[in-house]
Amino acid sequence: MAKVTGLEGVVAAETDISLVDGEKGHLIYRGYWAKDLALTCTFEQAAYLLWHGSLPDEETLAKFTAQLKTYRAMPEHIKRIMDALPQDMPLMSMMQTAISAMSTGAFAWPPTEAQAMQLTAVLPTIAAYGYRKQNRLPWHEPLDHLDHTSNYLYMLSGKLPEAPHAKALNAYLILGMEHGMNASTFSGRAVSSTQSDMASAVSAAIGAMKGPLHGGAPSEVIAMLDEIGSKSNAEPWIRDVLSRGGRLMGFGHRVYKTKDPRAEALRLVTERLTADDPWFDLAIHVEQTAIRLLEEYKPGRRLYTNVEFFAASIMRAIALPTPLFTPTFTVARVVGWTAHLLEQASVNRIFRPQSVYTGPMPQETNT
Ligand code: ACO
Numbered sequence: 508m509a510k511v512t513g514l515e516g517v518v519a520a521e522t523d524i525s526l527v528d529g530e531k532g533h534l535i536y537r538g539y540w541a542k543d544l545a546l547t548c549t550f551e552q553a554a555y556l557l558w559h560g561s562l563p564d565e566e567t568l569a570k571f572t573a574q575l576k577t578y579r580a581m582p583e584h585i586k587r588i589m590d591a592l593p594q595d596m597p598l599m600s601m602m603q604t605a606i607s608a609m610s611t612g613a614f615a616w617p618p619t620e621a622q623a624m625q626l627t628a629v630l631p632t633i634a635a636y637g638y639r640k641q642n643r644l645p646w647h648e649p650l651d652h653l654d655h656t657s658n659y660l661y662m663l664s665g666k667l668p669e670a671p672h673a674k675a676l677n678a679y680l681i682l683g684m685e686h687g688m689n690a691s692t693f694s695g696r697a698v699s700s701t702q703s704d705m706a707s708a709v710s711a712a713i714g715a716m717k718g719p720l721h722g723g724a725p726s727e728v729i730a731m732l733d734e735i736g737s738k739s740n741a742e743p744w745i746r747d748v749l750s751r752g753g754r755l756m757g758f759g760h761r762v763y764k765t766k767d768p769r770a771e772a773l774r775l776v777t778e779r780l781t782a783d784d785p786w787f788d789l790a791i792h793v794e795q796t797a798i799r800l801l802e803e804y805k806p807g808r809r810l811y812t813n814v815e816f817f818a819a820s821i822m823r824a825i826a827l828p829t830p831l832f833t834p835t836f837t838v839a840r841v842v843g844w845t846a847h848l849l850e851q852a853s854v855n856r857i858f859r860p861q862s863v864y865t866g867p868m869p870q871e872t873n874t
Pocket of ligand 1: 755
């Protein structure tokens with residue numbers, strides 16, 4: 508019998524939240540193309556869509572945005588816990604600890620939209636507070652007049668962000684919000700299916716996201732492009748890696764066997780942001796060269812740029828430090844996680860798959 512690993516092809520739930528079609532390169536959120544939402548919506552609109560199933564009208568959006576802002580500040584006990592954590596604790600672990608400490612009575616089962624809003628609104632504050640603490644930088648409380656994305660950038664840097672930077676990050680956050688039954692979403696739904704609280708389920712999802720096979724590392728793409736350094740070095744460098752059986756960072760995907768739609772949208776956003784940047788020019792050249800050479804060295808494997816490739820370009824263009832890449836992905840994905848937790852509660856049955864016993868049997872017959 509073939510080894511049972513990785514749950515590949517196993518259907519764990521029916522969902523109305525998103526469709527990921529790896530053959531066609533489609534990513535749909537609640538009936539809308541994710542790439543269109545990324546280019547035309549705000550974080551707040553997309554979050555509302557994922558939680559409610561429809562886009563808000565103007566009045567609803569204004570109320571929703573105002574409510575979201577009221578949840579930005581960290582509760583005092585969370586601040587004290589963050590202050591007590593070791594300086595060198597990974598930021599993702601700090602975020603997980605802080606979110607699990609949100610698990611007070613207000614978060615009791617069943618999950619609610621207000622809980623989803625609280626966790627989504629406070630997570631950027633926790634990430635920024637942890638980052639500034641690690642770097643011994645002074646703290647700036649959230650600013651009420653800024654939208655969700657701009658306020659995140661402000662809390663991280665202590666400066667009001669440039670509008671094009673906020674716009675680019677907004678697009679990245681929307682594209683990172685949701686991606687079907689990925690490992691962290693699955694972990695969150697499994698915890699929630701036991702009727703545990705939403706903060707515990709999100710804390711479990713953060714634990715899954717922390718792993719390098721999931722949270723990804725656009726930093727490796729940046730390192731690769733820095734090492735290639737020039738257009739003339741691209742082909743020999745890539746040939747060298749591929750002929751030694753190495754992997755090119757930012758190419759290939761378990762689900763997408765055609766262009767990753769998130770990469771396509773992020774390319775557009777980066778193009779607008781970095782029109783004259785030689786680094787971006789090099790990135791496009793490396794992309795084209797790599798796709799051609801991957802077909803030569805790995806024929807039929809259908810390897811294209813994945814979301815990490817252009818996420819790297821955006822992160823670099825807005826000067827987001829490397830340790831913030833996975834935490835920022837988490838600030839986006841919490842919207843999808845909480846949408847799934849609300850959906851799980853509406854159809855809940857405890858997750859209880861089976862395993863196949865392959866160990867030894869007792870020598871004697873059971874009497
Ligand atoms: N460079 C070179 N060859 C590759 C690459 C790559 N980036 N990706 C896959 N291949 C080759 C493999 O060597 C393998 O070749 P073989 O058939 O001769 O053995 C074949 O393509 C299939 O590879 P698998 O590992 O089976 O593909 P899988 O779908 O399991 O892996 C993964 C997907 C892990 C993303 C892979 O493509 C990879 O390692 N990419 C580079 C790292 C990367 O960019 N990660 C970010 C992913 S996106 C995200 O996490 C949000």
